[in-house]
Amino acid sequence: MVSVGCRIHTHPARTDPGLVERFRNIPVANLDDCMGRTAALSSAIRPYGPRRLLGQAFTVRVPAGDNLMFHKAMDMAQPGDVFVIDAFGCEERSILGELMVSYCKIRGASGIVVDGCIRDADAIRAMNFPIYARGVTPNGPYKNGPGEIGGAVVVGGQVIRPGDILAGDGDGIVVIRPEDAEEILEQVEKLMANESRTLSEMKQHSTYIRPWVDEKLAELKCEYL
Numbered sequence: 001m002v003s004v005g006c007r008i009h010t011h012p013a014r015t016d017p018g019l020v021e022r023f024r025n026i027p028v029a030n031l032d033d034c035m036g037r038t039a040a041l042s043s044a045i046r047p048y049g050p051r052r053l054l055g056q057a058f059t060v061r062v063p064a065g066d067n068l069m070f071h072k073a074m075d076m077a078q079p080g081d082v083f084v085i086d087a088f089g090c091e092e093r094s095i096l097g098e099l100m101v102s103y104c105k106i107r108g109a110s111g112i113v114v115d116g117c118i119r120d121a122d123a124i125r126a127m128n129f130p131i132y133a134r135g136v137t138p139n140g141p142y143k144n145g146p147g148e149i150g151g152a153v154v155v156g157g158q159v160i161r162p163g164d165i166l167a168g169d170g171d172g173i174v175v176i177r178p179e180d181a182e183e184i185l186e187q188v189e190k191l192m193a194n195e196s197r198t199l200s201e202m203k204q205h206s207t208y209i210r211p212w213v214d215e216k217l218a219e220l221k222c223e224y225l
């Protein structure tokens with residue numbers, strides 16, 4: 001019997017929750033600056049609840065418009081996990097709604113990010129739970145499978161692996177590899193100190209010192225008329 005395409009990894013990689021916690025309240029744009037400015041999920045993945053999100057990925061891959069494996073995944077995730085659901089970007093059929101979100105909340109999940117649609121959006125918005133999705137449709141999900149739990153997924157154009165750290169705020173979501181976390185934390189602290197120095201200089205002297213603008217224009221041999 002071939003099980004490719006219908007698999008459950010019973011012990012997906014996990015990250016120390018203490019490491020995840022160190023990313024709380026760090027502006028996501030600053031984090032992205034420390035990852036080559038390339039770590040964000042597509043802006044097509046939009047919030048349908050509070051924008052702030054932090055947790056480690058519990059990954060699920062489902063066929064477009066089918067949520068059997070997400071139902072199974074809800075019973076397996078641990079408190080603090082963010083469900084990251086690769087639903088092939090399907091915009092014709094939802095993957096989850098009010099009942100499932102209520103259960104995720106009860107299970108202590110930190111959020112849901114789905115590259116697909118949700119439904120019951122009005123009820124979900126009132127639940128004060130971070131949910132990001134590609135869109136909304138009343139068409140409900142089928143429950144036939146197959147799918148995969150705990151494998152690598154692609155969501156919003158980013159590869160996300162179980163245990164990867166997801167951080168979201170008003171700007172969107174970035175994905176952080178746990179093995180890069182210490183380096184990113186070190187860099188972002190310096191970057192934020194620099195930005196706050198720049199801001200206070202700007203306010204104090206009413207100027208924004210950035211010699212690189214004229215240097216770049218000189219390099220381009222920009223013509224001034």
Ligand SMILES: O=C([O-])CC(=O)C(=O)O
Nearest residue numbers: 096097098099100140141
């Ligand atoms: O029926 C479903 O599978 C999804 C749904 O609307 C809910 O979770 O409330």
Ligand SMILES: [Mg+2]
Nearest residue numbers: 097098099120
């Ligand atoms: Mg419903």
